[in-house]
Amino acid sequence: MLDWSGARGEAAAIAESWTREGGPGGAVVLFDGDGIREVASGGFAAIEHRLPFTPDTPNRLASISKHICAALLLRAGVPLEETLGSLLAEAPPALAEVPLARALDMTGALPDTMEAFWQQGVPFTASLGAAEILALARRFPALNGRPGEEMAYSNTGWRLAQSVLEQRSGASYAQLVERLMAPLGLPIRFVGDEGEAVDGLATGYWRDGEAWRRGRYGFNFSASGGMAGSATALARWAAALLSGREPLAGLLGQLVAPRTFADGSASVYRLGLVASRLGEVALIGHGGSLPGYRNHFLMAPESGVGVVVLSNREEEALWPALRVLAALLGQPLPAPADDTPSGLFAAEEGPFWAEFGAGAISFMGGYERLVGDGEGGMRSLPAYLDIRLRMAGDDAVEGLIGGVRRRLLRVPAATPLDPRLPGRWRDRHYAAEILIGPDGSARLPWAATGSETALTPLPGGRALADLVHGPWRHRPCFWLQPDGSLRLAGHRSRILHLDRIDEGATP
The missing domain is CATH 2.40.128.50 (Lipocalin)
Structure with missing residues (x-):
């Protein structure tokens, strides 16, 4: 039995906390296959102008955009198992032999363009267009590793998928998105970069000490994260996916079809969507993050319901979405892990490290909240990266991170700098x-x-x-x-x- 009243109360409590604070806010929208069922919102879309954030306030969807690109690829009949080199003129040579599907399910070992730029001295606030970013990708000297071995998040495959669609169709990506949304009457559009005006768009904020500051992201967004739309618009899109309404008939099953690593083991990352569970219920969804914007949407396909949480504040959105969905489905929230370490750990060799603290893990910079796995270990929820670990004594953790078995050892206090590094x-x-x-x-x-x-x-x-x-x-x-x-x-x-x-x- 679905508890719409309990879920409405949980959504209202989240929205009210944003309003009480008097800063940026967000919207929570519950939906089923027929459309929107409950809404709540609070806080400001623009602090400077005291404009309220409403369920209809456009927001940057960030990486939630990915599964919309996947839907366009599937509708266009693009053969996802073909290599990037066979699908894309002037594909980056180092990436050419990677199947498009692996580039999309994060097992393709494609270097991420933003992080590659950052490591070379170009921060993400620099204004760079699509051509400049693709030029860097064409110069990648190698992959990060062997395709199919590890799930490591990268936006590059989605950027290249956009180019595949544009070359095959002869239309711009913005036009392709407009054509997809038109039959559903949805105000979701593709926005190329932060300089492009979007009517009513919420301003993104992050907290610097006690003050809220505007977020900036200068790079071209690409299909990996360029959608803008409101919480109600995204909920209506997700409802159409759940019900299989045209032009989305049959797409949800293709988007969430199981993906595997090269050894045949299952991955939680699908085509722009992540598979997880809440108690006894299977979930599918994805998050989105740009400086000053944090979002998440989750669907429970077997129950035919879901939730959207969009915010213009640099705070986690997955847990609020889980709180609302747990109330709706009558499922318990994941329990904290019993045996979570703290401090810095590293593999015996290679660049692999993790830092634990406050019930979370940062693995090589990828953040995930940790909860108990019910068997004495810990797991991610996951937002992006699937992590399953347990302690092996006081100073070691073992398990799977992104599909790869890792053993991480506590870094001794006061470890000296290796004299060969200076x-x-x-x-x-x-x-x-x-x-x-x-x-x-x-x-x-x-x-x-x-x-x-x-x-x-x-x-x-x-x-x-x-x-x-x-x-x-x-x-x-x-x-x-x-x-x-x-x-x-x-x-x-x-x-x-x-x-x-x-x-x-x-x-």
């Missing part, structure tokens, strides 16, 4: 230079103003940098290679390879 290093492909001092300070190319970052040493010739820009934090790992060269890797981009060009320099 010096000046230059990337052999992009020529970006990095300067590491003997005191553990480092100047990366992004610090054009002379700012420095303090490295966190790891055992085995490794160290973590710390790049903070606006509300986002990137912590790439340096690790020495047997030939004396240096690699730089984050969760999404692992392609920088540097050679020493002098000894023991000081930033």
Whole structure:
């Protein structure tokens, strides 16, 4: 029995908390296959103008956009198992042999363009168009790894999928989206970048100490995250998916069809949607994040219901969505893990590390909340990355992260910086230079103003940098290679390879 009253109360409580605070807000919308059932909203869409955030306020959907691109690919009959090279003129050579489906289900090992830019000194607030970003992708020297082995989030495949659609159709992506939405009468549109005007769009905010600041993202959004629409519009879209109304008939089953790794094991990531569970109920959904915007939508297809949470505040949206859906479905919220460690852990070799704290994990910079797995271990919910771990003694954790078995060991306190790291290093492909001092300070190319970052040493010739820009934090790992060269890797981009060009320099 569905409890619409209980879900309405939970949604109202979330919205009221935004209103009481007097800052940015959001909207919560419950729906079934017939359409919208309940709405709640609170806070401001624009703090400066005291404009209220309503269920009809347009917001940036961010990565929720991905499954809409997948729907367009399926409707166009694009053969997803074909390689990028066969589908796309001028495909990046290093990526050409990757099947499009693997580029979309995050197992293609495609470097993420934003993270690759950031590691070379270009922050995500820089204004870069689609052609400039694709030019970088064409210069990728390699993949992050072997396709099919690991689920590692990357927007690059979706950017390339947009190009495939545009080349096949001869239409712009904005036109393709407009044609898809027209039969449903939905005010969801594709927006190329933050400079494009959108009527009534909520301003995105992030908290800097006690003050709210506007979020910025200068890169071209692409099909990976460029949709704008309201909570009611997204709920109506999801209701049409659930009910199979034209032009979306039969698409939901194709979008959520199981995907597997190369070894045949199952992945939770599908075509722009993530499979999870809430108690006994199977869920499908996705989140979205841009600086100042955090969203999530979830559907329970067997029950024919779902929830949308859109906000213009840099705060997690998955848990609020789960709270509302748990009340509706009469299912318990996931319990906290009994045995969650705290502190920094790293694999014995390679750039793989994780930091635990406050019931969450950051794996190579990818954040996930952790809950109990019912068997004495911990798991992610997941928002994006599937994680299943358990303690192996006081100082080790073991399990699966993104489909790969990992063993991570606690990093000893006061681990010294490896004396082989200090010096000046230059990337052999992009020529970006990095300067590491003997005191553990480092100047990366992004610090054009002379700012420095303090490295966190790891055992085995490794160290973590710390790049903070606006509300986002990137912590790439340096690790020495047997030939004396240096690699730089984050969760999404692992392609920088540097050679020493002098000894023991000081930033």
